[in-house]
Amino acid sequence: SQKIEQNSEALNIQEGKTATLTCNYTNYSPAYLQWYRQDPGRGPVFLLLIRENEKEKRKERLKVTFDTTLKQSLFHITASQPADSATYLCALVNRGSTLGRLYFGRGTQLTVWP
Amino acid sequence: DAGITQSPRHKVTETGTPVTLRCHQTENHRYMYWYRQDPGHGLRLIHYSYGVKDTDKGEVSDGYSVSRSKTEDFLLTLESATSSQTSVYFCATGTSGTLHYNEQFFGPGTRLTVL
Numbered sequence: 001s002q003k004i005e006q007n008s009e010a011l012n013i014q015e016g017k018t019a020t021l022t023c024n025y026t027n028y029s030p031a032y033l034q035w036y037r038q039d040p041g042r043g044p045v046f047l048l049l050i051r052e053n054e055k056e057k058r059k060e061r062l063k064v065t066f067d068t069t070l071k072q073s074l075f076h077i078t079a080s081q082p083a084d085s086a087t088y089l090c091a092l093v094n095r096g097s098t099l100g101r102l103y104f105g106r107g108t109q110l111t112v113w114p
Numbered sequence: 115d116a117g118i119t120q121s122p123r124h125k126v127t128e129t130g131t132p133v134t135l136r137c138h139q140t141e142n143h144r145y146m147y148w149y150r151q152d153p154g155h156g157l158r159l160i161h162y163s164y165g166v167k168d169t170d171k172g173e174v175s176d177g178y179s180v181s182r183s184k185t186e187d188f189l190l191t192l193e194s195a196t197s198s199q200t201s202v203y204f205c206a207t208g209t210s211g212t213l214h215y216n217e218q219f220f221g222p223g224t225r226l227t228v229l
Contacts, residue, residue, distance in 0.1 A: 034217070041223070043204050044157070045220070084125065093216060100216030101220075102147075102218060104157040105156055108153065
């Protein structure tokens with residue numbers, strides 16, 4: 001069956017450290033992966049996209065990697081801050097899919113403590 | 115913000131009653147989506163639309179119908195609400211349905227409780 005698994009439901013780290021979130025997929029062939037941030041009571045907000053032929057993408061303190069051999073994407077937040085506390089969702093579009101359908105993981109809740 | 119509103123934001127209803135949720139966008143995005151979000155399941159696609167009057171089913175479409183008569187509005191109807199449809203519903207829009215790029219913009223959500 002198809003699965004998108006994100007590492008532990010909750011991740012707690014100290015301010016200033018690097019947070020690393022994992023997204024593993026099974027029985028998908030992603031054309032690209034996206035990462036979203038979701039705050040309590042709000043809709044997800046797009047952060048980054050990485051294509052299947054890209055190894056790494058950066059945006060300010062955020063970095064995403066994509067390893068199609070391991071079937072895994074890693075999402076890093078460097079120099080983390082309490083304001084980074086939120087739930088982070090990975091999503092993918094399957095190669096050959098039309099209409100941009102996204103399949104989401106369940107999310108990882110990140111807490112950054114001072 | 116992409117200018118997506120959802121109404122109502124909260125609703126409590128009884129089993130067996132019909133319910134319609136509305137999504138309105140001001141961005142002229144062609145693609146619109148309805149998701150539900152439940153603990154332990156994440157976001158799951160209910161229905162989507164790739165143009166006015168063009169809709170298709172997602173992975174959890176049973177018990178739901180949709181309509182899109184204008185670019186800016188996408189309605190989700192629960193024909194006869196059941197307790198299993200208690201959830202938070204999100205509408206989203208996208209600018210491209212191709213494989214090139216499809217960032218989705220989400221509305222604030224509707225919390226629906228079916229008693």
